[in-house]
Amino acid sequence: MAATTAAPAAPQRRLGRLERAALQGVIVRELVNYSSFWRSSSFASTVEPTIYMLAFGFGFGSLVSTVAGYDYIDFVGTGIVATTVLFAGAFPAMYSTFVKYSFQHTYDAILAAPVDTEELVTAETLWIGARTGTFGCVPMLVAIAFGLDPSWGMLLVPPIAALAGLGWAGFGIFVAARARAIESFAYWQTGLLTPMFLVAGTFFPLGELPGWAQALGNANPLFHCVELVRHAVFGFEGWVDAWHAAFLLTFALVAWRLAIRYMERRLIL
Amino acid sequence: MELAIRLRGVVKRFGSLTAVDGLDLDVPAGTCVGLLGPNGAGKSTLMKALTAQVIPDEGELEVLGYRLPGDSKQARAEMGVVPQLDNLDVSLSVEHNLLVFAHLYRVPARERRAAIDRALALARLTDRRRSKVDELSGGMRRRLLIVRALLHRPRLLLLDEPTVGLDPQVRQELWALIDLLRSEGVSILMSTHYIEEAERLCDRVTIMSHGQAVAVGPPRELIAEHAGPEAIEVYGPPARLAEVEGMAEARGWRTRRTGTSVSVLHANGAADLEGERRVTNLEDVFVLLTGEEIA
Numbered sequence: 001m002a003a004t005t006a007a008p009a010a011p012q013r014r015l016g017r018l019e020r021a022a023l024q025g026v027i028v029r030e031l032v033n034y035s036s037f038w039r040s041s042s043f044a045s046t047v048e049p050t051i052y053m054l055a056f057g058f059g060f061g062s063l064v065s066t067v068a069g070y071d072y073i074d075f076v077g078t079g080i081v082a083t084t085v086l087f088a089g090a091f092p093a094m095y096s097t098f099v100k101y102s103f104q105h106t107y108d109a110i111l112a113a114p115v116d117t118e119e120l121v122t123a124e125t126l127w128i129g130a131r132t133g134t135f136g137c138v139p140m141l142v143a144i145a146f147g148l149d150p151s152w153g154m155l156l157v158p159p160i161a162a163l164a165g166l167g168w169a170g171f172g173i174f175v176a177a178r179a180r181a182i183e184s185f186a187y188w189q190t191g192l193l194t195p196m197f198l199v200a201g202t203f204f205p206l207g208e209l210p211g212w213a214q215a216l217g218n219a220n221p222l223f224h225c226v227e228l229v230r231h232a233v234f235g236f237e238g239w240v241d242a243w244h245a246a247f248l249l250t251f252a253l254v255a256w257r258l259a260i261r262y263m264e265r266r267l268i269l
Numbered sequence: 270m271e272l273a274i275r276l277r278g279v280v281k282r283f284g285s286l287t288a289v290d291g292l293d294l295d296v297p298a299g300t301c302v303g304l305l306g307p308n309g310a311g312k313s314t315l316m317k318a319l320t321a322q323v324i325p326d327e328g329e330l331e332v333l334g335y336r337l338p339g340d341s342k343q344a345r346a347e348m349g350v351v352p353q354l355d356n357l358d359v360s361l362s363v364e365h366n367l368l369v370f371a372h373l374y375r376v377p378a379r380e381r382r383a384a385i386d387r388a389l390a391l392a393r394l395t396d397r398r399r400s401k402v403d404e405l406s407g408g409m410r411r412r413l414l415i416v417r418a419l420l421h422r423p424r425l426l427l428l429d430e431p432t433v434g435l436d437p438q439v440r441q442e443l444w445a446l447i448d449l450l451r452s453e454g455v456s457i458l459m460s461t462h463y464i465e466e467a468e469r470l471c472d473r474v475t476i477m478s479h480g481q482a483v484a485v486g487p488p489r490e491l492i493a494e495h496a497g498p499e500a501i502e503v504y505g506p507p508a509r510l511a512e513v514e515g516m517a518e519a520r521g522w523r524t525r526r527t528g529t530s531v532s533v534l535h536a537n538g539a540a541d542l543e544g545e546r547r548v549t550n551l552e553d554v555f556v557l558l559t560g561e562e563i564a
Contacts, residue, residue, distance in 0.1 A: 105356035
């Protein structure tokens with residue numbers, strides 16, 4: 001008797017890449033988890049940048065009243081949106097990704113269900129992007145309370161923050177996928193993220209820095225996010241802002257694909 | 270014969286280690302097949318290959334008629350997987366763990382509630398539905414892990430060491446559950462290193478050693494073929510045991526050391542051999558074929 005394998009119960013549509021059902025499954029997991037952690041996770045992501053803003057705004061703001069033509073509190077209040085996006089995007093992506101595949105084996109369980117690595121990473125990235133889009137607005141709202149004038153352009157801040165957040169999420173997942181131990185995050189944090197955080201035009205304009213530092217700033221996604229947010233709030237400046245948006249979009253796409261590639265190497269043996 | 274799983278010549282290497290070394294395996298639809306082997310025999314690697322979390326270097330894999338790894342997602346949609354390592358979300362409630370997997374397994378929205386309730390009842394966790402997973406006992410967690418894989422009524426269930434580390438009583442409860450599923454027509458592939466588990470639950474077993482299948486068949490047939498109907502277990506000081514081994518070898522019988530005794534196999538009717546007569550079991554077969562004791 002010839003051995004034949006069991007035919008599928010009914011002829012099925014071949015499942016495609018990046019299916020909605022798979023993305024939704026992963027995001028539901030995050031939502032259910034978030035419903036029990038939202039306090040601590042929102043606190044870390046929003047209060048820290050707010051503290052930075054108030055410290056710089058009042059501390060430094062008492063020395064200089066205007067920077068680059070803006071009131072200093074307005075300058076920092078808009079710039080710090082990008083910092084919030086970094087904190088709420090890269091760090092949760094790095095740590096929670098590492099914990100989920102390394103300690104909790106959550107990804108083993110998810111990949112045994114009809115979900116591929118590409119869908120898993122995409123869903124995690126989208127979720128973090130959506131969260132950063134929301135958290136990014138918090139320091140701006142605080143700045144409004146301290147005298148920043150509301151403007152229609154502020155409505156564009158959530159999508160800008162979400163776009164930058166997608167990039168940082170992909171970056172964080174990529175870092176986690178390459179890490180052998182959670183301690184190695186220190187290299188990325190101290191060696192890359194801290195300098196980026198300082199040389200982004202958040203607390204002081206890059207225009208006063210030497211040429212090489214300005215060039216580095218131009219390669220920094222955080223700088224492009226700072227500029228785009230500031231211009232959304234105070235008025236766009238045409239092609240310059242198209243360039244900032246294009247940079248953030250490219251950053252998000254490259255980080256997304258890198259995250260998928262390295263997670264596949266990590267999860268599929 | 271309809272096959273739920275069909276493997277031909279599967280090879281998987283990790284650097285210089287060949288974890289699976291030319292393995293053939295059939296799981297006929299509706300049967301329970303046991304994978305028996307010591308640690309490092311390649312059982313877990315094989316299990317991961319069936320969900321495409323391990324991609325073999327050579328060979329053919331078909332699961333529920335789907336070719337792997339290309340069509341693995343379709344296969345995963347119709348099978349359930351119970352991993353060896355508990356990967357429940359410990360900070361979530363029992364119910365939320367099931368809810369997440371009802372989504373991941375694409376249970377339609379209108380059926381989700383019923384699927385979760387059915388799983389809770391099957392795991393006898395209905396009154397613990399709001400408990401956090403880290404408040405559950407080991408046995409409860411394992412039951413939850415199993416029913417989590419059943420939410421979408423899979424046609425095939427993979428169980429990787431389903432009862433490892435559990436009390437004997439809890440283990441028997443799980444056996445009853447697994448037997449129930451088999452009676453409902455679910456195809457099951459179960460890896461284990463508990464011989465008794467394989468003997469009780471499996472229609473067929475594949476004994477694995479060093480990444481290869483060294484024997485395949487129903488437990489009783491394997492026992493009859495490789496160990497004979499009766500073993501004579503001889504106790505004594507080391508010198509006596511060595512003497513018995515020498516005599517057995519001279520007469521063409523096989524022996525295995527079992528701690529403080531020597532079991533002599535195929536020695537039916539050897540009236541001159543003093544010792545305890547006992548029924549042979551799968552463990553005798555296992556040790557004879559793999560040369561390894563069960564951990």
